[in-house]
Amino acid sequence: MRTIYLDNNATTQIADEVREAMMPFLTDLWGNPSSMHTFGGQVKKYVEIAREQVAALIGANDPQEITFTSCGSESNNLAIRGGAEAMDKPPHIITSKVEHAAVSGPCHYLEDRGFRLTKLDVDEKGRLDLDVLRREVKTGKTLTSIMWANNETGVIFPVGLIGEIVHEFGGIFHADAVQAVGKIPMKVSELPIDLLSLSGHKIHAPKGIGALYIRRGTQVKPLILGGHQERGRRAGTENVPYIVGLGVACNLAKKNMEEENTRVKALRDRLEKGILETCSGSHVNGDLTCRLPNTTNISFDYIEGEAILLMLDDRGICASTGSACASGSLEPSHVLRAMHVAGVSVHGSIRFSLSKYNTEEDVDAVLTELPKVVKRLRELSPFVA
Amino acid sequence: MWDYTEKVTEHFKNPRNVGKIEDADGVGEVGSLACGDALKLMFKLDAEGRIKEAKFQTFGCASAIASSSALTEMIIGKTLEEAEQITNQDIADYLGGLPNQKVHCSVMGREALEAAIYNYRTGKKLDKTLEGEVICHCFGVTDKAIEKILRENDIHTVEELTNACKAGGGCGNCLPELKKIVDRYLKKTAAPEGKAPMTTLQKIHLIEDVIDREIRPALRQDGGDLELIDVDGDTVKVRFCGACSGCIISEVTLKDVVEARLKENVSEDIRVEEVR
CATH class of the missing domain: 3.90.1150.10 (Aspartate Aminotransferase, domain 1)
Structure with a gap:
């Protein structure tokens, strides 16, 4: 049958082009990109090419704004927990009632630790009321996390308008774009978005790779400590084959x-x-x-x-x-x-x-x-x- | 992906006895659209009082449909007294087992059967929420229903209870209350073995307690009542009052309600006699 x-x-089928691009890094090019020797060090440039490919798909100005993670859920955790904990005063956490568990999970985690959490309603079509958002955002510095597109219904949220409101009152805006990336065009550099999560396996890369866009100037406290990788934002030896795969998948998605x-x-x-x-x-x-x-x-x-x-x-x-x-x-x-x-x-x-x-x-x-x-x-x- | 047994899958794909019986002798309806599953069970008896035909209609998942189908197969050919002995565990066993989170599907089957037999005997619809106090408001589960589930299933945690009857699976507000009920039940059943038999005085107190808590409220809904006249060894003598005295089904009430509850709660050896 x-x-x-x-x-x-x-999840999606792994694209042939992605698998083929990964293969050398699962066979000959297995070195550690942090090594001083040529054998390891030569791998680093492929990680950086992938970073550029991810940045290009989402329209980030600078590839250094991309941090590789293990998955979309890690990106969301890093953005929300890491973002909130890096702010000088505990922010009011604002999110919606229709988020993925990978967003509501870290939001509730913060709530349990004393952060104020507000979950916004949606209407019968799954849309946010931006006036209500404004009313909540006004109350003080916020970390607002709203998905770009809903995984169950596909409903797209007006992240540009949401980000503007959040920024008007000095807050930080995180968009969970796991479902939106690769499906709709985006230019994050021109949008009021500080943090943006994406996942490889939703766009024909394998499971086990994701990325977080961190706008230049936005502070995020790392979740995984113990290494200089990803400019100190995410310790751990780079998952080179999967990073390369994600890069190629982003390139394909753009095409x-x-x-x-x-x-x-x-x-x-x-x-x-x-x-x-x-x-x-x-x-x-x-x-x-x-x-x-x-x-x-x-x-x-x-x-x-x-x-x-x-x-x-x-x-x-x-x-x-x-x-x-x-x-x-x-x-x-x-x-x-x-x-x-x-x-x-x-x-x-x-x-x-x-x-x-x-x-x-x-x-x-x-x-x-x-x-x-x-x-x-x-x-x-x-x-x- | 659920780990359904082949038998569950087979009954889901080819359910037996789907449909309605126009002139059914008993009809039992449980569940609702809002709850996510519902079952309507109908049966017809032959001249000897055996179930000769059973049909069902189910709104629900694969295991709800399979449990309903299995139930109809299990009850055909049985007398109502025999059918009444079927527990949700028997339905699950017939299907080779159900995933933990799906045990409530077999409970729905048993409850539909109970409702259909009640309907046959009284001509009325069984409304479970009237019997006892509603503990879980999301799914309309009463303390009485929970006690029955605890008695019929090997339950040790609230999670297992939720899997069996859905109580606590909605907003979760009743979870502390459910924990108390489960703990109380476990404490009660974990009494050391070989304990001293009840004294006559203890037995009488317990019988009075069961009548007050479990029996009287049910009778009073129909305008009836009963009075404890005497306890002689394991023989309990009662007199029906109000609407129960002279009720044509008081015999059924005596055996199925009064004696059954006392057997469950006091001793298997209890016999109940009516004093007129």
């Missing part, structure tokens, strides 16, 4: 940005339209006007997400769900709950997230199989006459 992979917001926003978007739109037409009682969650080009989150009334997912899985289709049952928690996705998605549909949400590797055939397969799955589960449901 062919695997139809539509779960690219969870493919146009395709992401035309061909991939068209596939997503056809998939979404087809599902809404063939499955009654289905609705898209989130703000349709301001959304990542690859993501759609659809709720199916009166049926449950894990059951849909497993029936799709049985047909070779990989997607994900915000259903409680699938995660092992008893409450459905915090994102859909924050958006007050109706009780009949909050448990039946499915996220399809595409990439450049998806084809028209993949969309056709879902449009053939999904209506059968929905029909079958509705037959089982006591809530459908």
Whole structure:
């Protein structure tokens, strides 16, 4: 059975170009970039090339503003914990109710240690109220952390406007851009963003590599101590093969940005339209006007997400769900709950997230199989006459 | 990815006995859309009082659907008295086990069966939230329901309790209360073995206590009541009052409510007799 992979917001296929670029560093070029000898030292320039490639994708002025980390979660932890602890006075931490756990986790960690934490509501389309943000930001120096795009719904937040408000009152702004990088164009040097997280495996690099953009002048206290690497911001011998892989992945993403926003978007739109037409009682969650080009989150009334997912899985289709049952928690996705998605549909949400590797055939397969799955589960449901 | 057994997967993909019975003898409905799972169970009896047909409709995950399907297979051919003996653990065992976080799916099955039998016997809908005090407001779980779960499952932590009946899995406000309930239960059941048998006086006090806490509130909902007349060894004599006296199903109430609760809480040997 062919695997139809539509779960690219969870992780992506490693690009051939990325794997090939990494191979020399897993075979011959295994030296330590900090070494004084030529054998080790020659590796350093590849780390710096990768740094330039990452900087180029996000539009940073200076590659030295990029710090390599082990993953997006580490980047978020470094930005929030490291950022807050480096400020001269403990800041008021502001975030939203729809953040990834890698952001809400460190925010709660700080709250437990006496920092004031405010989590902003979103509306039914998953949007922030900027007036409320302004009211909170006004109260003193803040570290505000808001995602650039939501992983479940793809809703894009107005990070430019958010950053302006935060800066107006002297705060620091961190954008978790793990889902946005590589999918939408960005020029961070021209935006009021101080810290920005990204992750390799969301853009066709392997798992185990991420980066944090730290704007020149922004102070961050390191989480990992004991070495001069990454200019003292992140100790530990550089993960050279993966850093090289991330660099190449960024380079590819920059080249493919146009395709992401035309061909991939068209596939997503056809998939979404087809599902809404063939499955009654289905609705898209989130703000349709301001959304990542690859993501759609659809709720199916009166049926449950894990059951849909497993029936799709049985047909070779990989997607994900915000259903409680699938995660092992008893409450459905915090994102859909924050958006007050109706009780009949909050448990039946499915996220399809595409990439450049998806084809028209993949969309056709879902449009053939999904209506059968929905029909079958509705037959089982006591809530459908 | 859940580690479902082959049997769970098989029952999920090919559920048995899906649908409705138009002239069902008993119908039990538990759960809700808001809770994320719900089960409607229907059965029909044959002339000898055995379940000849059982059907279900389920809104829920793979293990909820598999548990419902398994339940219908398990009860067909059984008398209601036999079916009543099925615990959630039996449903899980039938499926070769359920992941810890999915134990509540088997509990939903057992509760639907209980509700369907209650519906057959009384013609009424069983409303669990009326029985006892609601502890978990997110999922409407009462102290009575929790006690039953604790009795039927080998539970040692609040987390295990949450897995079994969802209590505490929402906002988490009731977690301290749940911890108290679990600790109290563990303390009660961990009493040293070979302890001295109860004195007659202790037994009478315990019987009175169980009647006050567990039996009377249930009867009073229907306008009934009962009076403890005498305790003679393991024989407990009671008199029904109010709506219970003269009620056509007082015999059922006597065995299924009064005697069952006293057996659970006092001694397996208890027999209850009605004094008219």
